[in-house]
Amino acid sequence: MNDFRRRLIVLACLGAAGPAARAQGYPARPVKVLVGFAPGGAVDIIARAISQQLQAGLGQPFVVENKPGAGTNIAMKALIESAPDGHTLMLTANSIAANPTLYQPAPYDMARDFTPISLVGRVPVVLAANAQGPVDSVARLVSLSKTQPKSVTYGSPGNGSTPHLAIELFERAAGIELTHVPYKGGAPALNDLLAGHIQAVAVNALEVQPHVKSGRLRVLAVLSPARAGIFPDVPTIAESGFAGFEASVWYGFVGPAGLPPAVVARLHGEIQKALAAPEVRERLTNAGGEVLPGPTARLADLLASERARYDKLIREARIKPD
Numbered sequence: 001m002n003d004f005r006r007r008l009i010v011l012a013c014l015g016a017a018g019p020a021a022r023a024q025g026y027p028a029r030p031v032k033v034l035v036g037f038a039p040g041g042a043v044d045i046i047a048r049a050i051s052q053q054l055q056a057g058l059g060q061p062f063v064v065e066n067k068p069g070a071g072t073n074i075a076m077k078a079l080i081e082s083a084p085d086g087h088t089l090m091l092t093a094n095s096i097a098a099n100p101t102l103y104q105p106a107p108y109d110m111a112r113d114f115t116p117i118s119l120v121g122r123v124p125v126v127l128a129a130n131a132q133g134p135v136d137s138v139a140r141l142v143s144l145s146k147t148q149p150k151s152v153t154y155g156s157p158g159n160g161s162t163p164h165l166a167i168e169l170f171e172r173a174a175g176i177e178l179t180h181v182p183y184k185g186g187a188p189a190l191n192d193l194l195a196g197h198i199q200a201v202a203v204n205a206l207e208v209q210p211h212v213k214s215g216r217l218r219v220l221a222v223l224s225p226a227r228a229g230i231f232p233d234v235p236t237i238a239e240s241g242f243a244g245f246e247a248s249v250w251y252g253f254v255g256p257a258g259l260p261p262a263v264v265a266r267l268h269g270e271i272q273k274a275l276a277a278p279e280v281r282e283r284l285t286n287a288g289g290e291v292l293p294g295p296t297a298r299l300a301d302l303l304a305s306e307r308a309r310y311d312k313l314i315r316e317a318r319i320k321p322d
Contacts, residue, residue, distance in 0.1 A: 157183060186207040
């Protein structure tokens with residue numbers, strides 16, 4: 001076990017220690033839930049759904065505050081600088097593991113600056129295009145890009161995001177060049193796709209689903225190992241001829257370093273209850289995702305493994321921030 005993983009697991013075990021019921025007086029005031037993406041995106045939607053459940057269970061408002069920009073580093077900084085009393089939390093995604101390599105100097109130390117609280121769930125990444133455009137399949141996208149390199153533009157939630165990294169590696173395997181347009185979240189990328197300003201997007205299934213239902217967008221491939229239940233007729237990226245590019249967006253709650261163990265335990269317990277609520281489970285499963293309840297150490301393990309994976313991917317693909 002490397003030192004980074006050991007430090008995360010120690011933090012997680014300390015955070016989970018002690019009965020949640022002993023977090024006397026918590027929360028004493030409204031709790032702020034930071035989201036590093038624009039309103040309307042998947043992280044925002046999930047944060048609001050779970051916050052409603054936490055508000056009911058803990059008796060104080062849980063207020064979602066969107067702080068997009070700098071690949072979520074603005075929100076991360078606000079969390080790191082907040083008081084470690086449980087009144088400022090963050091629903092984070094894969095970017096927390098990617099940014100220490102993507103941005104130099106590293107904006108934070110994951111094992112030093114955060115307290116893992118609970119994993120929430122994951123949703124597969126999809127590659128989608130405007131239903132009225134010429135890109136109607138992965139094969140067509142590859143053909144167009146080989147005929148005219150960089151002629152196909154695609155949007156993503158930002159440089160270094162999970163969808164961006166997955167498509168960068170796909171380009172290398174397919175021997176094509178696409179033009180990447182980074183956005184501050186999936187919602188603005190989808191808006192430009194719907195308006196015809198770009199030809200495709202790589203986002204998560206939760207964000208694209210309503211537009212597929214309306215007939216305005218088509219999903220070219222899902223980047224999950226198996227087909228998504230909400231898109232049963234859409235092939236996986238492996239079925240499209242490119243195995244090894246499976247990607248999902250995962251979500252988890254973290255707090256600033258030094259969060260009291262009793263507060264972590266109380267929050268973890270309430271989040272587990274929230275994940276069992278039908279409306280939360282349906283929100284994820286209806287988008288082809290899954291809820292991932294479990295001990296705090298499960299999130300700590302994921303953060304450690306994803307940190308190592310993204311460090312390798314970003315260095316190999318030479319990804320740079322905006």
